[in-house]
Amino acid sequence: MASKGKITKYTGKPAKVLQSEPAIVIEWPRSLAHRHTYGKLSPFFKGLTEGRLLATRCANPECGEHRLWLPPRADCPDCNQPMTWEELPQPVIGTVHTYARVEYAGAGIELTTPYFQVDVELPGVCTIFKGYLQYGTLEIGMKVKACFRTEDPTNTILDIYWIPVVNDADARF
Amino acid sequence: MITLKEGNLRIPRWNRKVFAVAGGLTNYKKFCPEMKLEEQVMVAFRQMLENNDLKLSPVEIKGLVNFLACGEFADHFQDQLLCEAKVTDYLGLDPIYDIGIKTGGATGGSTVLTAAMAVASGYADVALAVGWERMSEVDTRTGNYYIANAACKDFETRLSRIYAAYYAPMAVRFAWAYNLSEETRAKVAVKNHLYAYYSPYSQQPGKYTIQDVLNSPMSTYPLRFLECCAMTDGAACMLLCDEETAYKLTDKPCELFIAGGSHTLRVADRRDMEIPLLPHETADMYKGLRKKEGQRWPGFESFAASRFAAYFAYRMAGITNPLEELDLVELHDAFTISDIQTYGDIGLRPYGQEPDYIESGDAYFDGKCPSNLSGGLIGTMHAVGATGIFQGIECLWQIQGKYDKFHGDPKIWESFGKRKPEDWKSLQVPNAKQALWVSHAGVGSHVTVGILKKAF
Numbered sequence: 001m002a003s004k005g006k007i008t009k010y011t012g013k014p015a016k017v018l019q020s021e022p023a024i025v026i027e028w029p030r031s032l033a034h035r036h037t038y039g040k041l042s043p044f045f046k047g048l049t050e051g052r053l054l055a056t057r058c059a060n061p062e063c064g065e066h067r068l069w070l071p072p073r074a075d076c077p078d079c080n081q082p083m084t085w086e087e088l089p090q091p092v093i094g095t096v097h098t099y100a101r102v103e104y105a106g107a108g109i110e111l112t113t114p115y116f117q118v119d120v121e122l123p124g125v126c127t128i129f130k131g132y133l134q135y136g137t138l139e140i141g142m143k144v145k146a147c148f149r150t151e152d153p154t155n156t157i158l159d160i161y162w163i164p165v166v167n168d169a170d171a172r173f
Numbered sequence: 174m175i176t177l178k179e180g181n182l183r184i185p186r187w188n189r190k191v192f193a194v195a196g197g198l199t200n201y202k203k204f205c206p207e208m209k210l211e212e213q214v215m216v217a218f219r220q221m222l223e224n225n226d227l228k229l230s231p232v233e234i235k236g237l238v239n240f241l242a243c244g245e246f247a248d249h250f251q252d253q254l255l256c257e258a259k260v261t262d263y264l265g266l267d268p269i270y271d272i273g274i275k276t277g278g279a280t281g282g283s284t285v286l287t288a289a290m291a292v293a294s295g296y297a298d299v300a301l302a303v304g305w306e307r308m309s310e311v312d313t314r315t316g317n318y319y320i321a322n323a324a325c326k327d328f329e330t331r332l333s334r335i336y337a338a339y340y341a342p343m344a345v346r347f348a349w350a351y352n353l354s355e356e357t358r359a360k361v362a363v364k365n366h367l368y369a370y371y372s373p374y375s376q377q378p379g380k381y382t383i384q385d386v387l388n389s390p391m392s393t394y395p396l397r398f399l400e401c402c403a404m405t406d407g408a409a410c411m412l413l414c415d416e417e418t419a420y421k422l423t424d425k426p427c428e429l430f431i432a433g434g435s436h437t438l439r440v441a442d443r444r445d446m447e448i449p450l451l452p453h454e455t456a457d458m459y460k461g462l463r464k465k466e467g468q469r470w471p472g473f474e475s476f477a478a479s480r481f482a483a484y485f486a487y488r489m490a491g492i493t494n495p496l497e498e499l500d501l502v503e504l505h506d507a508f509t510i511s512d513i514q515t516y517g518d519i520g521l522r523p524y525g526q527e528p529d530y531i532e533s534g535d536a537y538f539d540g541k542c543p544s545n546l547s548g549g550l551i552g553t554m555h556a557v558g559a560t561g562i563f564q565g566i567e568c569l570w571q572i573q574g575k576y577d578k579f580h581g582d583p584k585i586w587e588s589f590g591k592r593k594p595e596d597w598k599s600l601q602v603p604n605a606k607q608a609l610w611v612s613h614a615g616v617g618s619h620v621t622v623g624i625l626k627k628a629f
Contacts, residue, residue, distance in 0.1 A: 022207045028252065028310075038327065064176075071328045071439065098349075098473050100341030101394035106317030106334030117332055117393075119342050119441060121467055128441040128473075130329055140349050141466070157328050 040074035043085055048159035051148040053092050055125060056083035067126035092146035093171055094120035094162070097128045099138040110158060118162055120144060131157075136164040145170060175446045175477075182449070184488045185432050187293035192419035192426040193625060195412040196566030197221030198579075200589035201376040201554035204309040205406035210251065211263035214305055214408040217559075218264050221410050224579075227422050235264075237418065240297035241271035244284030244304030246557035249319040252310055260303065277323050278507060279433070280304060281409070281561020282612020282621030286431045288413045298418050302411045304558035308404035316404050323615050325439045333393065337401055337508065339616050341393040343440065344510040346473040348395070350465055350525075355395065357528045358509040359386035362400045364537065365506055365545045369552025371600055373586040373593070374563075376405055377552050400509040400551070407556035409563040424629060425573040430490040431623035434481025436471070440616045443477065445469035449484045451520040453494040458523050470524070476617030479518035486622040487520075492607070495520045496535070499542050500605040501571055503564035505613035505620075506549040515611055519622065538600050546571070546600040561612025565623055568608035572627045576601035 015026040038045050047054040056072035058065055063079040068086060076083050096118055103114045116133035134147065143165035153159045165171050197220035199213050208216070222231035229237075243257040253259070257271040276283040281304045288302035308316050317335040324330045324339050333339070347353050363383055369375035381399060389399040412422075419426035437443055448459055448470055463470065471477040483495075492498050502521070506512035513531070517524040521535070521542065535541040547553055547567035554563060570579050577599050579585070586593040606627040613620045 019206065025206045030252075036326070041327065065444075069442075071325070071441070095467065097467055098342040098346035100338055100345060101391075102333045102335070102338045102341075103391045103393060104335065105338070106321050107312075107314040108318055109334050110331060114394075117338055117342065119473070126444050127439075130332060130439075130441055132332055140346070156331055158331055 044072050048148055049153040051150045053088045054085050057086050059084045068124050070125045070127055070129045094122045094144055096138050096140055096142045097121045131160055131162050134161045134163050185485055190416045191289045191292045191429045192414050193429045193569050194419050194423045194426050195221045195225035196569050197410050198374050199407045201374050201405050201407040203404055210307050211260050214260050217408045217410045237299040238301050239269055240291040240300040242274055242284045242287035242302050243271050244274045244280040244558040246280050246306055250308050250310050276619040277614030279612045279614035279619040279621055280558045285565055286621050289429055289431055292413050292415055299414045302562055304562045305408035306556040306558045307406050309406050337392040337396050340508045340510055341396050343473045344395050350474050353528050356383055357531055359383040360531050361509040361512050362386045365549040365551040368546050369548025371597055372548045372553055372580050373589055375548045375553040396508055402507045402550035402555040405554045405556035407554055407559055409559035411562050411566055426628045427569055427572050427625040428628045429625055430486055431621055432482050432485035433621040434478035435619050436478040436617055438618050440473055443471055449480055452487055462525055476518050478617045478620040479515055482620045482622040483519040486624050490624040496542055499607050499609050501602050501608045502544045503567055503610035504544050505611050506551045564610040568610050568625050571602055571605045572608055572625055
């Protein structure tokens with residue numbers, strides 16, 4: 001027989017009733033932290049905090065794709081062989097492939113709205129790289145320059161952002 | 174470079190014919206506190222069994238089912254793992270095997286594909302394709318964030334946390350590449366909200382003008398709220414059978430063909446590739462397509478997954494010219510732009526001329542090949558796991574000549590607490606024989622194209 005000292009107690013917080021008609025609706029709070037690895041792409045994210053943009057290239061001479069990948073991949077999707085890292089020369093200047101102006105963002109957004117999201121073509125890169133613009137406005141075909149959040153980094157993709165290149169001085173490193 | 178080889182391009186083939194015979198829907202709404210998930214599925218299941226003029230009783234039909242494909246987009250929303258077990262139990266179908274299907278916005282289409290494969294292979298004579306979503310479990314902005322987990326979490330999700338922001342760059346690029354105006358986009362929204370007005374199931378019916386759409390608040394430029402679907406609670410189910418059972422159950426079966434395609438989660442990773450041609454197309458048609466700098470196919474303008482699915486589905490169904498041979502289509506208009514992009518992928522227009530499908534009038538009720546007479550996602554629903562099933566059912570009912578039965582009966586409107594509009598009109602396509610629907614995920618990561626053919 002269980003002793004009185006071992007009574008099972010309720011230690012939770014009663015669920016808040018949000019409405020009771022036409023049916024009972026309760027609040028069910030969730031607060032979770034996932035552990036997420038950057039895996040073999042860790043050099044890329046470390047590079048951002050150091051002001052460097054790292055891409056990957058397939059090292060297999062038999063493979064048909066020898067352009068750079070950005071976002072990088074550790075393994076080539078065409079021949080499935082490991083790729084090697086390569087840093088893009090500074091300043092990193094790209095061409096606006098397309099863009100959007102985010103006005104209404106989802107929960108947890110870490111940027112002040114409205115802001116421009118930008119998809120950038122980079123020389124020698126087979127993919128198009130998505131980021132955000134720190135200031136200014138965009139047009140397709142315009143030049144933009146990569147900048148890095150090396151001080152107080154977020155340790156996320158938000159550590160790289162773009163600024164418009166309107167004259168030669170802007171293009172300097 | 175993606176190079177497709179002979180094996181990749183092998184046309185899927187059923188081992189025996191597959192038929193759709195019945196469907197059921199729910200009242201689609203943003204927040205449905207009066208019913209739990211499985212209770213909503215029961216509403217759709219009952220409509221499917223009881224109101225589709227089937228020649229056996231609901232209990233007899235249940236006795237024929239020996240496979241379930243269950244579509245659910247996100248465990249995040251349901252906050253309940255193994256919903257499939259709860260639903261199968263609740264419908265009284267235990268211990269029949271149910272497989273959970275998950276391919277984002279294309280979940281409904283993939284669910285029908287899975288059920289069809291079960292019938293085609295002989296695993297089942299009668300299979301149920303059932304799907305649902307309860308998106309009201311969280312507030313809208315949290316829901317937006319959940320859905321944005323269907324963008325790449327390392328490189329994209331943090332850049333907006335809302336899916337409109339992954340389609341908006343496509344809208345900007347498409348407008349630049351193929352000369353699409355905001356007015357044409359707005360016309361898609363006006364059309365689909367209007368068609369939703371005639372549907373008792375619809376969540377966002379409305380008689381809007383082009384100006385209303387253009388004046389509505391901006392979600393992500395250039396996409397406005399009236400151009401976007403909303404969060405939905407709801408379910409849908411469709412009954413599939415082999416040939417013998419189909420004619421035993423109904424006088425109006427439709428033969429089903431369905432196939433899929435997939436592409437990178439990130440649009441950015443879509444390298445230029447050769448366009449797989451549809452039966453009515455030639456390589457010459459696309460010689461000048463990439464005339465502007467930086468252009469690639471499918472790029473930000475088109476969806477290789479949709480093209481690949483259509484490439485297969487047309488050949489499975491023997492369709493050689495979609496615009497001429499299809500009597501109606503149901504497309505995945507999660508956003509006006511995704512709807513328009515798809516016109517090229519499925520060959521309603523050649524690539525680069527997509528806006529003309531709307532501007533010519535072909536896409537309207539009295540046009541050559543009307544689209545989204547159901548109200549689509551913008552007007553009627555996007556309870557994600559159910560969507561691709563709902564679209565297929567609307568096609569089925571059109572071919573069966575039952576649009577009025579399922580949309581015009583005042584009792585259906587009343588059962589949802591709605592009143593049938595005085596100016597309700599029938600959107601029944603006269604003598605519809607073939608219909609197509611597109612079920613689409615992500616920014617084109619997964620797409621199925623289904624085709625139903627009149628078999629009576």
